[in-house]
Amino acid sequence: MERIESIKNKKIKSWKKLLTKKGRQKSQKYIIEGFHLVEEAIKADVQIDYLLISENLNQDDWLKNITVESIELSEEVSAELSDTETPQGIYAILPFPEPINYKEIDRPYLFLDAVQDPGNVGTLIRSADAAGFGGVVLGEGSADLFNPKTLRSAQGSHFHLNIYHGDLISWIRRFQSEEKIVYGTALDERAVSYIGEKPETNFALIVGNEGAGVNSEVLKETDKNLYIPIKGQAESLNVAIAASILMFSLYQ
Amino acid sequence: MERIESIKNKKIKSWKKLLTKKGRQKSQKYIIEGFHLVEEAIKADVQIDYLLISENLNQDDWLKNITVESIELSEEVSAELSDTETPQGIYAILPFPEPINYKEIDRPYLFLDAVQDPGNVGTLIRSADAAGFGGVVLGEGSADLFNPKTLRSAQGSHFHLNIYHGDLISWIRRFQSEEKIVYGTALDERAVSYIGEKPETNFALIVGNEGAGVNSEVLKETDKNLYIPIKGQAESLNVAIAASILMFSLYQ
Numbered sequence: 387m388e389r390i391e392s393i394k395n396k397k398i399k400s401w402k403k404l405l406t407k408k409g410r411q412k413s414q415k416y417i418i419e420g421f422h423l424v425e426e427a428i429k430a431d432v433q434i435d436y437l438l439i440s441e442n443l444n445q446d447d448w449l450k451n452i453t454v455e456s457i458e459l460s461e462e463v464s465a466e467l468s469d470t471e472t473p474q475g476i477y478a479i480l481p482f483p484e485p486i487n488y489k490e491i492d493r494p495y496l497f498l499d500a501v502q503d504p505g506n507v508g509t510l511i512r513s514a515d516a517a518g519f520g521g522v523v524l525g526e527g528s529a530d531l532f533n534p535k536t537l538r539s540a541q542g543s544h545f546h547l548n549i550y551h552g553d554l555i556s557w558i559r560r561f562q563s564e565e566k567i568v569y570g571t572a573l574d575e576r577a578v579s580y581i582g583e584k585p586e587t588n589f590a591l592i593v594g595n596e597g598a599g600v601n602s603e604v605l606k607e608t609d610k611n612l613y614i615p616i617k618g619q620a621e622s623l624n625v626a627i628a629a630s631i632l633m634f635s636l637y638q
Numbered sequence: 639m640e641r642i643e644s645i646k647n648k649k650i651k652s653w654k655k656l657l658t659k660k661g662r663q664k665s666q667k668y669i670i671e672g673f674h675l676v677e678e679a680i681k682a683d684v685q686i687d688y689l690l691i692s693e694n695l696n697q698d699d700w701l702k703n704i705t706v707e708s709i710e711l712s713e714e715v716s717a718e719l720s721d722t723e724t725p726q727g728i729y730a731i732l733p734f735p736e737p738i739n740y741k742e743i744d745r746p747y748l749f750l751d752a753v754q755d756p757g758n759v760g761t762l763i764r765s766a767d768a769a770g771f772g773g774v775v776l777g778e779g780s781a782d783l784f785n786p787k788t789l790r791s792a793q794g795s796h797f798h799l800n801i802y803h804g805d806l807i808s809w810i811r812r813f814q815s816e817e818k819i820v821y822g823t824a825l826d827e828r829a830v831s832y833i834g835e836k837p838e839t840n841f842a843l844i845v846g847n848e849g850a851g852v853n854s855e856v857l858k859e860t861d862k863n864l865y866i867p868i869k870g871q872a873e874s875l876n877v878a879i880a881a882s883i884l885m886f887s888l889y890q
Contacts, residue, residue, distance in 0.1 A: 505757070509876050518869025539876075546871040581890060614886070617770025619798040624761050624791075627882045630875070634866070634883050638833060 389441075389458040393466045397457075401438075401467055401479060407530050414482045416532035417467065420474045421446070426542025428452060433481055440464035440475030454478075469534035482532070486548055491566055491588055493520030494637050497554050499594040499601055500527030501625055506596065507531070508539025509626040514547060517633040521548030523557050525604075527595070554592065558607045561590045568592070569636070570600050570608035571628065577613040580631075585638045593629040641693075641710040645718045649709075653690075653719055653731060659782050666734045668784040669719065672726045673698070678794025680704060685733055692716035692727030706730075721786035734784070738800055743818055743840055745772030746889050749806050751856055752779030752847040753877055759783070760791025761878040762845070766799060769885040773800030775809050777856075779847070806844065810859045813842045820844070821888070822852050822860035823880065829865040832883075837890045845881040 390398060403409025404417040415435065418427060425448065427434055437456045439445070441464075459467070464475050496514045501507050507529040514522050529536055531544060531551075550557075558568050567589045571577065592608065594600030605611055614628055623631075642650060655661030656669040667687065670679060677700065679686055689708045691697070693716075711719070716727050748766045753759050759781040766774050781788055783796060783803075802809075810820050819841045823829070844860065846852030857863055866880055875883075 509879065512872050513875060513879050515870040516866075516868045516872035516875050541872065543870070543872050614768075616768045618767040618795070620764050620768035620793065620795050623765060623768050623882070624878075626876075627761065627765050627879060630879045631883055631886050635887070 387456055387458050389460075390463050391460040393463055395463070398463055398466060404479070405467075405469060405534060407533065410482075410530075410532050416480055416482065416537075417534070418478050418480060418537055419467075419469060419476070419534060420538070421476055423537060423542055424476050424478050426545055427478055427480060430542070430545035432483065432545060435479040435481060438464070438467065438477040438479070440473070443475040449476075469538070486550070488560075489548055491520065491561065491564060493518060494586070494588060494633070495519060495521045495523060495561070495590045496629065496633065497523045497525060497557060497590055497592040498528045499525045499554055499592055499604055500598070501593065502527065502529055502596055504529040504533040504535035505539045506624070506626045508536040508541075510593070510629055511536075511540040511547065511549070512543040513626060513630040513633060515543035517630070517637055519547065519633060519637070521550065523550045523552055523554065525552070525554040554604050555607055558590065558604070562609070566590060567610065568608045569632075570605045570611040571613065571632065572599060572605055572611045573613055573622070576605060577611040579615050580612040580635055581615070583612065583636060585636055587637070589636065591629065591632055591636065593625050596625055639708055639710050641712075642715050643712040645715055647715070650715055650718060656731070657719075657721060657786060659785065662734075662782075662784050668732055668734065668789075669786070670730050670732060670789055671720060671722065671728070671786060672790070673728055675789060675794055676728050676730050678797055679730055679732060682794070682797035684735065684797060687731040687733060690716070690719065690729040690731070692725070695727040701728075721790070738802070740812075741800055743772065743813065743816060745770060746838070746840060746885070747771060747773050747775060747813070747842045748881065748885065749775045749777060749809060749842055749844040750780045751777045751806055751844055751852045752850070753845065754779065754781055754848055756781040756785040756787035757791045758848065758876070758878045760788040760793075762881055763788075763792040763799065763801070764795045765878060765882040765885060767795035769882070769889055771799065771885060771889070773802065775802045775804055775806065777804070777806040806856050807859055810842070810856070814861070818842060819862065820860045821884075822857045822863040823865060823884065824851060824857055824863045825865055825874065828857060829863040831867050832864040832887055833867070835864065835888060837888055839889070841888065843881065843884055843888065845877050848877055
């Protein structure tokens with residue numbers, strides 16, 4: 387097995403750039419970190435360019451049977467590639483997935499309008515997967531899917547769903563042209579309580595930016611806008627929490 | 639107004655220690671950061687020892703009418719006290735709240751069993767507030783309430799709820815002695831789906847550690863254990879997401 391001991395190694399330098407959006411865009415690759423994500427990548431049967439393993443890693447049995455090209459890293463080199471304070475010491479380098487064609491809508495979709503926090507975007511993808519949704523559309527201004535924090539929060543669910551990047555207005559029209567209902571979310575008189583809304587089998591749910599919510603131009607195009615009644619003194623819910631309550635309530 | 643320009647100033651040194659649990663325990667004080675939290679503290683009418691304002695802060699009108707002792711900080715000193723990468727430049731130093739006596743249970747409570755991530759604990763407190771819960775009990779092994787990340791995620795909801803620290807088994811017995819139902823959460827055959835569970839007006843809901851879930855000794859003491867059916871390929875939900883789905887579903 388190849389071994390890398392220097393943080394000045396060319397491969398390490400190029401992989402370290404994958405921690406930034408610019409570096410990922412340039413090379414069309416991304417890095418995943420941690421046992422769970424690497425195991426999910428292998429389960430999902432996606433292309434893996436390299437598997438990187440720290441010298442100190444206590445290797446699980448499943449890892450020993452993998453045929454992907456593996457490289458051993460010294461502990462210092464491993465830490466150099468990590469986005470976390472306590473690296474697990476296992477990474478994989480993956481090419482960006484091929485853009486997926488538009489597929490038939492046979493399950494609900496979640497649309498994200500400028501959700502900025504990578505942890506929120508990742509948690510939304512994980513929750514959409516758990517709720518049985520078919521896909522997620524990342525609208526403009528949303529955090530990068532391949533940001534290490536997004537991937538860590540998504541826990542591998544980006545391998546399970548159809549994930550698109552696109553203009554939400556076009557996506558709303560696409561759903562409506564197929565007679566699927568499109569729900570926005572809003573906190574004011576433009577919205578109705580989600581309680582009592584009949585579960586649907588095919589629909590889109592749009593949630594928005596952490597501060598500003600869903601853009602008002604987008605809300606004008608929806609079929610119905612929902613809100614979650616707040617009973618205590620909190621002003622609002624975290625966007626990933628609100629979306630998850632709605633996803634599990636609308637799609638049962 | 640007093641002004642501090644040196645990070646070696648004694649007050650700054652002592653307040654910087656409030657970013658650690660040890661420092662907070664020793665002085666029985668904590669620090670809050672950002673407009674929203676400071677405004678919530680003022681609204682909640684809690685004791686504030688000092689209000690700290692960066693020299694560059696664009697002061698909102700409400701801030702000018704505050705009678706709390708204010709100190710101006712140079713930008714460098716302000717950054718020294720911040721737990722964030724982009725400090726807003728406003729802080730307050732607060733004494734720990736007095737321990738609250740056991741109050742009558744007139745609303746549901748959320749119990750946390752070793753929820754380790756401060757962001758999760760904070761989001762759980764915010765969601766419990768939004769759901770109309772009366773309080774949160776932090777069991778052993780849970781993240782510190784006064785950790786800056788907990789407070790940031792809670793968005794001031796810790797000012798609105800009764801928050802206790804305590805042994806969960808004792809709390810379960812206390813609720814049961816008053817004939818309130820206690821729900822655990824589990825992912826296996828010890829649990830039933832939450833769907834169709836009739837909303838209750840007074841109960842306790844227990845959620846657990848991010849990896850291990852609720853301790854099995856605790857689950858033995860509950861009246862009923864619930865789970866959320868997962869429909870996709872995700873292995874689980876984030877604990878704050880799962881708890882929020884249950885809180886909003888059980889208490890309407």
